[in-house]
Amino acid sequence: MSSYAKYSSLGEQENPNFNASAVISIKSKEHKQQLCQNNRIVVVDVYGEWCGPCKQIAPRYAEMAQKYNNPGFCLLVNEDVDKDFSDGIRGVPAFQFFVNGQFVETITGADIKGVETKLLQHIQNVQFNQEHSHHIKQIRN
DSSP: OOOSOOGGGTTTTTOTTOOGGGSEEOOSHHHHHHHHHSSSEEEEEEEOTTOHHHHHHHHHHHHHHHHHOBTTTEEEEEEEGGGOOSSOOOSSSEEEEEETTEEEEEEESSOHHHHHHHHHHHHHHHHHHHHHHHHHHHHHO
């Protein structure tokens, strides 16, 4: 039995605002596909229970989920790398970005600020495209 703390239990003692339940855990490949299809933007934190950097950033990722999760539009979720739901993961933590159901990129490493910056870029792009598309429809009518 490992003496390491579980990923899902981290941060609770240090940060009273930490809410691990803000982050949905992917249960299967089908569940992941469903989440990606039902939300405009999905960020998947692929972690390992045994990964030190994954444990360090877990509280910050949960805070981001509390801040940005908006079902139907944006969702931050996590996935245990040992369950093999994703192909091509070369290291953890890895953050997969899906936009409109399509995989767009991965950030590997514990650069949580970089993840938030990239998330904000995707949010801005989706909102711009949504507004631009709406404006074009109005012009055509």
